[in-house]
Amino acid sequence: MTARDLALKALNSLDLSQGFPEPYLDRAFRGDPNLNERERAFTVHLVQGVFRWRLRLDWIIGKTVNFPFKKIEPPVLNILRIALFQILFMDRVPESAAVNEAVRQAGNMGRRHVAGFVNGILRNICRRKDGYAFPDRENDPVGYLSVFYSYPPWLVKKWIRELGMDSVGHLLEAGNRTPGLVIRCNRLKIDRQGLIKRLKEEGVTGKETPHAPEGLRISGVKGPVSNLKAFKEGLFQVQDEAAQVCGHLLSPGHGERVLDLCAGLGGKSTHMARFMGDRGLIVALDISHNRLVKLIDSSSRLGIGCIRPVVADARDRLSSLFRCLFDKILIDGPCSGLGTISRHPDGKWTKTEDHINRLAQLQKSLLNQAAPLLQKGGKMLYVTCTISRQENENVVKGFLEEDRGIGLENLKEHVPDWGLDLIDDHGFLKTLPHVHGMDGFFGALFTKE
Numbered sequence: 001m002t003a004r005d006l007a008l009k010a011l012n013s014l015d016l017s018q019g020f021p022e023p024y025l026d027r028a029f030r031g032d033p034n035l036n037e038r039e040r041a042f043t044v045h046l047v048q049g050v051f052r053w054r055l056r057l058d059w060i061i062g063k064t065v066n067f068p069f070k071k072i073e074p075p076v077l078n079i080l081r082i083a084l085f086q087i088l089f090m091d092r093v094p095e096s097a098a099v100n101e102a103v104r105q106a107g108n109m110g111r112r113h114v115a116g117f118v119n120g121i122l123r124n125i126c127r128r129k130d131g132y133a134f135p136d137r138e139n140d141p142v143g144y145l146s147v148f149y150s151y152p153p154w155l156v157k158k159w160i161r162e163l164g165m166d167s168v169g170h171l172l173e174a175g176n177r178t179p180g181l182v183i184r185c186n187r188l189k190i191d192r193q194g195l196i197k198r199l200k201e202e203g204v205t206g207k208e209t210p211h212a213p214e215g216l217r218i219s220g221v222k223g224p225v226s227n228l229k230a231f232k233e234g235l236f237q238v239q240d241e242a243a244q245v246c247g248h249l250l251s252p253g254h255g256e257r258v259l260d261l262c263a264g265l266g267g268k269s270t271h272m273a274r275f276m277g278d279r280g281l282i283v284a285l286d287i288s289h290n291r292l293v294k295l296i297d298s299s300s301r302l303g304i305g306c307i308r309p310v311v312a313d314a315r316d317r318l319s320s321l322f323r324c325l326f327d328k329i330l331i332d333g334p335c336s337g338l339g340t341i342s343r344h345p346d347g348k349w350t351k352t353e354d355h356i357n358r359l360a361q362l363q364k365s366l367l368n369q370a371a372p373l374l375q376k377g378g379k380m381l382y383v384t385c386t387i388s389r390q391e392n393e394n395v396v397k398g399f400l401e402e403d404r405g406i407g408l409e410n411l412k413e414h415v416p417d418w419g420l421d422l423i424d425d426h427g428f429l430k431t432l433p434h435v436h437g438m439d440g441f442f443g444a445l446f447t448k449e
Contacts, residue, residue, distance in 0.1 A: 003039040004101050007046035011078040037223040049085040052176055052345040055150040057081045060132050064121055079105045083122050095126050162389050174434035175341040184239040185214040186302050187274045198230045211418055212244035234302040239267045242431045242441040247271035250381040256327040258282045261314050266295030273304045285310045318369040325375040333363040335384040335391050339440020360390045367399045374448045383443040392442040409445040
């Protein structure tokens with residue numbers, strides 16, 4: 001299949017399953033080894049581009065057809081979306097190529113009238129692509145922001161309430177940017193300057209991140225980053241700058257016992273091992289066996305031996321699993337991921353307000369389960385990769401209302417100078433994509449008195 005065909009197949013399958021594009025595309029690529037790296041990158045760009053701009057694409061399509069938009073069959077709609085994304089957002093793709101390939105795909109459905117319909121719609125759009133009016137910004141600001149930046153109206157309203165009208169447009173715009181690749185230097189093996197030199201030998205440019213002192217923004221990578229020798233030798237881990245900041249906030253020491261709740265793939269676990277000099281114990285707990293297998297692989301590659309994986313459900317009788325208390329606990333709560341939309345644009349369409357409320361209850365439950373396992377004088381860091389108040393400030397407030405001898409710390413007293421501008425007036429970590437140029441993260445630090 002061509003890249004466009006694979007993108008269409010992915011979008012059609014995801015419409016039915018409401019899944020996430022990355023795992024699906026990884027499986028598809030493994031099933032078609034003949035696709036070269038350029039075609040794979042083009043496929044990913046098309047799928048993510050449709051997710052990123054779906055509402056604006058649908059608005060223009062809806063203004064072009066002369067019958068109700070909802071009557072367009074999903075496979076035909078996805079053909080139109082893929083072509084229209086290329087026409088509007090990919091200058092290097094000739095309009096004729098985008099149209100002709102869409103007509104070919106429609107023809108493969110075996111109905112000639114569908115190919116004619118797709119051809120007519122797309123050529124009509126090409127003739128007047130700059131002449132489509134969006135909702136009026138003054139009279140309908142939510143409608144305008146929703147369509148122009150391609151976000152669901154409920155999310156636009158939510159961010160207007162929480163951040164204010166002046167900031168929302170900048171946040172929406174930042175979420176639509178294709179993010180760069182950020183890595184974390186593995187200080188157990190090499191320093192940042194040494195890594196820059198090693199990457200340069202492989203034709204990759206590394207630029208220091210302004211906040212996280214182990215971070216590099218890299219460019220010039222040909223193919224998957226895992227193909228680099230420096231990666232295979234365990235000299236770095238892919239991790240966004242905001243996630244790297246979290247390790248510095250908890251900063252466990254040599255010989256300490258640390259619990260990483262909801263450890264996932266282990267980015268933060270392996271970072272904390274660096275602070276500990278790989279001496280001590282990190283219990284990496286997650287409900288997914290598959291994620292922990294990948295964590296073990298990463299630990300081995302990075303040369304880390306102090307991490308012990310545990311498969312368990314952190315929501316249920318957590319204290320019964322352990323006969324010890326922990327000096328430090330990290331709770332990387334399952335969240336809506338609204339701070340990482342630039343990396344996962346499908347999140348715009350798979351999350352709802354009700355989903356966020358349910359996640360907030362889960363996050364508070366995790367804090368309640370973890371609190372009894374914290375040593376006196378120990379510290380517990382709660383972080384999310386979202387900018388939803390229900391999942392952040394409100395969860396912290398609800399947790400503190402139950403008196404269990406745990407107090408809230410001001411993170412300004414725990415962060416190095418390079419991170420002071422990431423801490424808000426209430427002492428929380430709060431990174432915003434349009435302000436700090438990194439994923440949107442929240443963090444709160446607790447101490448057991």
